[in-house]
Amino acid sequence: LCSGDPLAFGDQHGVLNTSVSPEFSTSIEERHVKLSSGATMQVLLLRPDNYPTEKPPIVFLHGSFHGAWCWAENFFGYFASQGYPVIAPSWRGTGGTYAGDGVKKVKIMEHTADFSSLLDQLRDIAGLHSTSKPPVVVAHSFGGLAVMKALEEDPTISSKLSAIVMMCSVPPSGNGKMTMRYLKRSLVDSYKITVGFAMKRCLQNEDLCRQLFFGGSKKILPDGSIEDYGVSDADVKRFQAYFARDSEATIDLLDLAKKLPSQQAVNGRAPFVDALPPCLVIGATDDFIVDKEGVDE
Secondary structure, three states: OOOOOOOOOOOOOOEEEEEOOOOOOOEEEEEEEEOOOOOEEEEEEEOOOOOOOOOOOEEEEOOOOOOOHHHHHHOHHHHHHOOOOEEEEOOOOOOOOOOOOOOOEEOHHHHHHHHHHHHHHHHHHHOOOOOOOOOEEEEEOHHHHHHHHHHHHOHHHHHHOOEEEEEOOOOOOOOHHHHHHHHHHOHHHHHHHHHHHHOOHHHOOHHHHHHHHOOOOOEEOOOOOEEOOOOOHHHHHHHHHHHHHOOOOEEOHHHHHOOOHHHHOEOOEOOOHHHOOOEEEEOOOOOOOOOHHHHHO
16 A cells, blocks of 8 residues: 655644655645544645545545555545545554553544544545535545444444445454454464564564565566565565554454444345445455455455
């Protein structure tokens, strides 16, 4: 999800001093917004040069170990150049959105409350035009699970969205079933996932970080060149520092196990399905975490 030059975060409500690209004239804004849920959330946003626009804003929601920065580096510039206002919050528990003194675990209901509050306050937060269409939500990994749980808690959220896109989202039943499938398929990969995420060794081991997040280990090709999947060693070290900062407080898995969206399903269908806006579910053949069965679910 991320590579390129580092973003230098500015002061509160300041303008980031790194533009999205040399061709794009507008810089990314960073705001710290007090939500009605109680969190003070970091929000990155970028408006297209032709703003106001008839196109809906896009709200990007990151997954574990990440923050809003992962969307800003490679996604903001493209979609803003296509005329979309783009917004990305950092979930509670990351370096951008403080979870509280000594807090090491964040409950799923805290994430859903923050997401609901963000949507309710989005027009003011992002300075959207009065005629702006409802946002499109693009959610990755645990960000997708938070959206599903929020919809379960309040199906009227669907009416506040133009569309939903799930990118390799954690499925409604969580990671448990996927973990068991990985145990059957590969003990080695299961070990990498366990030590990489649960024990956070991906923060120190560069090769493990590459395998879990960036397409695989570096390879020497027959012509002698090196395949690094577009992620340099300097990038990996930078991202490891970001991951460490943004995983100070992680999702409370014991609490989550009691509140998974799948527990409310009837005959395999979520109770909010009939009210959903247009949806797109995307998986990846070589995703290290979310397998085909998880995408299908």
